[in-house]
Amino acid sequence: xxxxxxxxxxxxxxxxxxxxxxxxxxxxxxxxxxxxxxxxxxxxxxxxxxxxxxxxxxxxxxxxxxxxxxxxxxxxxxxxxxxxxxxxxxxxxxxxxxxxxxxxxxxxxxxxxxxxxxxxxxxxxxxxxxxxxxxxxxxxxxxxxxxxxxxxxxxxxxxxxxxxxxxxxxxxxxxxxxxxxxxxxxxxxxxxxxxxxxxxxxxxxxxxxxxxxxxxxxxxxxxxxxxxxxxxxxxxxxxxxxxxxxxxxxxxx
Amino acid sequence: xxxxxxxxxxxxxxxxxxxxxxxxxxxxxxxxxxxxxxxxxxxxxxxxxxxxxxxxxxxxxxxxxxxxxxxxxxxxxxxxxxxxxxxxxxxxxxxxxxxxxxxxxxxxxxxxxxxxxxxxxxxxxxxxxxxxxxxxxxxxxxxxxxxxxxxxxxxxxxxxxxxxxxxxxxxxxxxxxxxxxxxxxxxxxxxxxxxxxxxxxxxxxxxxxxxxxxxxxxxxxxxxxxxxxxxxxxxxxxxxxxxxxxxxxxxxxxxxxxxxxxxxxxxxxxxxxxxxxxxxxxxxxxxxxxxxxxxxxxxxxxxxxxxx
Numbered sequence: 001x002x003x004x005x006x007x008x009x010x011x012x013x014x015x016x017x018x019x020x021x022x023x024x025x026x027x028x029x030x031x032x033x034x035x036x037x038x039x040x041x042x043x044x045x046x047x048x049x050x051x052x053x054x055x056x057x058x059x060x061x062x063x064x065x066x067x068x069x070x071x072x073x074x075x076x077x078x079x080x081x082x083x084x085x086x087x088x089x090x091x092x093x094x095x096x097x098x099x100x101x102x103x104x105x106x107x108x109x110x111x112x113x114x115x116x117x118x119x120x121x122x123x124x125x126x127x128x129x130x131x132x133x134x135x136x137x138x139x140x141x142x143x144x145x146x147x148x149x150x151x152x153x154x155x156x157x158x159x160x161x162x163x164x165x166x167x168x169x170x171x172x173x174x175x176x177x178x179x180x181x182x183x184x185x186x187x188x189x190x191x192x193x194x195x196x197x198x199x200x201x202x203x204x205x206x207x208x209x210x211x212x213x214x215x216x217x218x219x220x221x222x223x224x225x226x227x228x229x230x231x232x233x234x235x236x237x238x239x240x241x242x243x244x245x246x247x248x249x250x251x252x253x
Numbered sequence: 254x255x256x257x258x259x260x261x262x263x264x265x266x267x268x269x270x271x272x273x274x275x276x277x278x279x280x281x282x283x284x285x286x287x288x289x290x291x292x293x294x295x296x297x298x299x300x301x302x303x304x305x306x307x308x309x310x311x312x313x314x315x316x317x318x319x320x321x322x323x324x325x326x327x328x329x330x331x332x333x334x335x336x337x338x339x340x341x342x343x344x345x346x347x348x349x350x351x352x353x354x355x356x357x358x359x360x361x362x363x364x365x366x367x368x369x370x371x372x373x374x375x376x377x378x379x380x381x382x383x384x385x386x387x388x389x390x391x392x393x394x395x396x397x398x399x400x401x402x403x404x405x406x407x408x409x410x411x412x413x414x415x416x417x418x419x420x421x422x423x424x425x426x427x428x429x430x431x432x433x434x435x436x437x438x439x440x441x442x443x444x445x446x447x448x449x450x451x452x453x454x455x456x457x458x459x460x461x462x463x464x465x466x467x468x469x470x471x472x473x474x475x476x477x478x479x480x481x482x483x484x485x486x487x488x489x490x491x492x493x494x495x496x497x498x499x500x501x502x503x504x505x506x507x508x509x510x511x512x513x514x515x516x517x518x519x520x521x522x523x524x525x526x527x528x529x530x531x532x533x534x535x536x537x538x539x540x541x542x543x544x545x546x547x548x549x550x551x552x553x554x555x556x557x558x559x560x561x
Contacts, residue, residue, distance in 0.1 A: 002327075002360040003360075004357050004360045004361065004362065005357060005358045005359070005360055007357060008353075008354050008356075008357025008358050009357075009358070011354075011357070012343075012346075012350070012354050015346070015350065016345070016346075019345065082343075083343075086341055086342070086343065086344070087337070087339050087341030088341045088342065088343055090307055090335070090337050090341060091335075091341075091355060091358065091400070092358070093306055093307050094305040094306050094307055094330060094333065094335045095330060095355070095358040095359055096326065096327035096328070096330040096331050096358075096359060096360060097358055098327075248309065
């Protein structure tokens, strides 16, 4: 294993992150603050509690997941797409680095960045709402698994994308709707009849539910199911990455 | 001398049926500078890509330092530094970080003094903290070379190192390559500038349409295709060529003050003595003589046309 190469890629990516630290942090923190103001204060004032939890606090896990998903995907997809775009990717393929090592470097850095943002958002939310995390270890486990698997998804997206438009389309058209329909701002039980069934097909619901369980011991679906869902998703992404590695799809001529 | 790179019957074809390499075989000796000379689309970059791991080989074999690039890519690639044709750099990164990154990719421990030496040898030391976007085209190319040298490669591939740069920068690059020769690095450069191959290379491999047409020592190559031109300065302008001289391959200059005679040094008789005698017989006074060798460019064109 070429650990130094993994370290070099990781460091290079993290340097890029810290070079644009204000943009990297300001945007997710600002939008979270806006969510707190709009949903927590304005609307939350009329909702009071959901399943016994103050509405402002209830939406925190969903907001964190929204950011982690978006950040993981955009960090990893941009991370690998940028060298493709500028042509510097030749360097990775002509170096004694395996595809697995390349993935570890890029995905590791992307996941670290989104965890950094997640921690910052949780810290911000303490300013706005009264928050107590019941299972902090499990919260970390869910965060790390989610950051890793969605960074893998982002990496796949970055390899697939042929333009910046394509790079933006998945987070915009897929992830944001899935988070909104995945119970980020409400409990699935609050939905009318058929929708309760429909949302069960939304993988993000399982993530948010599991993460919320770690916060408040309240969940839409059993926590084991949440863990299983995220594991299956992780395995699926790894399988696709493995296939890309074998075939050189969109990478080698 | 032992071959550091050994290519055997290397083929590359694409899904659409296009054959970019049609069974290339080539041995490159340690420490030499070899130029792959060929027109655009000849297969030069594909050949480099196949050896460096950027292009999947369809059939055949390429060994670098004895390691098969397909079966033992890690060991083979450790020996190779690659400077591609395009200036591909992370423009927002500093020169120093950029070069250090490449060394890391090759699995080598941090070595600031080595990177310092590389940057100094390429006159980049005072630019080390600059972002790559602040550099000129020529300097960017040097950064690419510095990156390729950051891991002490034994073989350096330079793909069209002077494509699209002005004359001064080109001469500058020739000097850089000349200096590399002194460090013992084997250099493989591709070019479609004959002048460049002539200036830098020890050997020249002419490649066209995916096949190597010829590999030869540069001097021998020029000798073996030794056409020379004899220029005769005349005492008085010549209005028309006398009929008795019609059999010679003679060209009259516009002002009629010069005659050029093309001949082949490989032939037993060059015809020069007879020409001089015949000129004297016609009463044409010759003031001066000058003979020039044909350039590699002529040699190259001859070869490509001959095999086309």
